[in-house]
Amino acid sequence: MSTEPATPRAEAVQQLRTVGRTVGVLALLQVALPVNLALTAVALVRSSVIRKPQQTVSRPRTIMVSGGKMTKSLQLARSFHAAGHRVIMIESHKYRFTGHRFSRSVDRFYAVPKPQSPEYVQALVDIVRKEAVDVYVPVCSPVASYYDALAKPALSEYCEVLHCDLDMISGLDDKYEFSAMAASLGVSVPDSHRITSPEQVAEFDFAEAENSYILKSIPYDPVHRMDLTTLPRPTREATAAFARSKPIGGDSPWIMQAMIKGQEYCTHSTVREGRIQVYCCCESSAFQINYEMVDKPEIEDWVRKFVEPLKLTGQVSFDFIEADDGQVYAIECNPRTHSAITMFYDHPDLANAYLDDDHPMITPLPGSRPTYWIYHEVWRLLTRPTHVASRLRTIFRGKDAIFDWDDPLPFLMLHHVQIPWLLLNNLRQRKSWIRIDFNIGKLVEPSGD
Numbered sequence: 001m002s003t004e005p006a007t008p009r010a011e012a013v014q015q016l017r018t019v020g021r022t023v024g025v026l027a028l029l030q031v032a033l034p035v036n037l038a039l040t041a042v043a044l045v046r047s048s049v050i051r052k053p054q055q056t057v058s059r060p061r062t063i064m065v066s067g068g069k070m071t072k073s074l075q076l077a078r079s080f081h082a083a084g085h086r087v088i089m090i091e092s093h094k095y096r097f098t099g100h101r102f103s104r105s106v107d108r109f110y111a112v113p114k115p116q117s118p119e120y121v122q123a124l125v126d127i128v129r130k131e132a133v134d135v136y137v138p139v140c141s142p143v144a145s146y147y148d149a150l151a152k153p154a155l156s157e158y159c160e161v162l163h164c165d166l167d168m169i170s171g172l173d174d175k176y177e178f179s180a181m182a183a184s185l186g187v188s189v190p191d192s193h194r195i196t197s198p199e200q201v202a203e204f205d206f207a208e209a210e211n212s213y214i215l216k217s218i219p220y221d222p223v224h225r226m227d228l229t230t231l232p233r234p235t236r237e238a239t240a241a242f243a244r245s246k247p248i249g250g251d252s253p254w255i256m257q258a259m260i261k262g263q264e265y266c267t268h269s270t271v272r273e274g275r276i277q278v279y280c281c282c283e284s285s286a287f288q289i290n291y292e293m294v295d296k297p298e299i300e301d302w303v304r305k306f307v308e309p310l311k312l313t314g315q316v317s318f319d320f321i322e323a324d325d326g327q328v329y330a331i332e333c334n335p336r337t338h339s340a341i342t343m344f345y346d347h348p349d350l351a352n353a354y355l356d357d358d359h360p361m362i363t364p365l366p367g368s369r370p371t372y373w374i375y376h377e378v379w380r381l382l383t384r385p386t387h388v389a390s391r392l393r394t395i396f397r398g399k400d401a402i403f404d405w406d407d408p409l410p411f412l413m414l415h416h417v418q419i420p421w422l423l424l425n426n427l428r429q430r431k432s433w434i435r436i437d438f439n440i441g442k443l444v445e446p447s448g449d
Helices: 008-049 071-082 120-131 142-155 166-173 175-184 198-202 236-244 297-310 339-344 350-355 374-383 385-397 409-429
Strands: 062-065 086-092 108-112 135-137 192-195 213-217 254-258 262-272 275-283 314-323 328-334 435-437 442-444
Touching (some): 062 071, 071 086, 142 166, 166 175, 166 328, 275 339, 297 314, 297 328, 409 442
Antiparallel strands (some): 192 254, 435 442
16 A cells, blocks of 8 residues: 555545535535425424423422434424423534524524533533532434543532443543453453554454454544454455554554354444433444334343443444344444434334333333434435335335424524535635535534544
C-alpha cells in the first residue's frame, strides 16, 4: 500500500467530487420537499381534528433526554410525553437545528457544548436545576457515553441519572475489557486479543487458531468499523501490510477477535439494579437500519446472566453472533440506547418501564410493525434494482421510525433543515463525508463523532 501523500491535483479532484456529490444530494432533497410539505400539512390538519389522548400519571416528572439529533431520542421523548411527563431535549451546538426539537413531545430544547468540552457538565447541571429535572436519560453517541458517566456524580445531586457509573462504562465500552468481563461471568464470547501495534498482528500464530480473525478499533471509529476483512491474508506480508494500514497504537488500541460465522443479532436492554425492564432483540448487520423483534431465548438468557450479577443500572446494547451449531457469542457491548428502541413506538408502558423500579420486563407488542427509515429504503430502491420487491415489502409491512401522523414536523425538519444544514456546512468548509445516516441524524465523516 502506498503511503505517499495525495498530490494537489488529486486533492482538487476529490474536493470537486465532494462538492458535486453534496450539491446533488441537496438538489434531491429539494425535489422531495413539495411532497413532504403536502404530507406534513395533511398530518397537521388531521392531528388538529383527531387528537391522540395523553395518558394521565399520578406523579408527572420532568425527563431530560440527550442525543436530540437521533431517532432513538425522539422515540423516548414521544413515549415519555405520551405517558404524561414533561420532556427536555438537549443536543450539542453542532446539531442545534435537529428536526426533533420541533416535536410536540418536546417541551423545551437546549443546545449544549459538545461532551468533550470543559463546560459540558456545568451546562447539564444548569439545565437540570433550571427545569427541575427529575430523571436524566442519556441517549448517547459512543463518545458521549463516557462524558455522561463523568457527569453523573454532579447530576445525581439534583436528579436520577439512568446511566452506568464511569468505571463500568469504561469497561463495557472497551471491546477487549468487555470480552474479559463476560468470560469471567461464564458467558460465551469469541477468542479476543488486545492489539496496540501492527507488529502483534504480523507475529500472531494464525496456524494454531481454529477461526479467522477480524480487527476492530476499540475507540469508536465511524470509518473502519465497516471493514470486516478476515485475517490472516493470503501471505504473511499481506497480513502485516493490512495491519499497518490501520491507525493502531498505544493510544488507539484495537481488538483482534475470532470471526464466528453465523447470524448476527442486536439487543437493547434497560436495566435497574440488574433487573431487565425493557428488552428487544433483532437480526442485525454492519449497517443496521431495519428493526423487527425476534424471539431468541438463548440470547435473552445470555443478557440476564451478564447484567444480573453486575447489578447494572442504565441502558446496554449487545451485539451477538449465533454460530451454525446454535451457540451464541456476544461480540461487543455498547452501554447506551439502541436504535431498536424504535420498535416500542406503540407500547403504552415504555415510560413506566424506564422510570419505575421493579417494573415487569416489556418487549415490543406482538402487533407492532418493523421500523425503517424511508430515505434509506428509497436509496436502496434506486441503487439495488434487483431488490425492489423486498424493499417494497419492507416499506408496506413496516413503519417509518420518524414519521408520525400526530407529530409530523420532525420528519419534515430532519430532511429539509437538519440534514441540509449539515451538508451546507460541509460544502462551505470543503469537508468530505461518507454517507448520510438519517437514523442518527448526521453525516458520517472521516474522524467524525
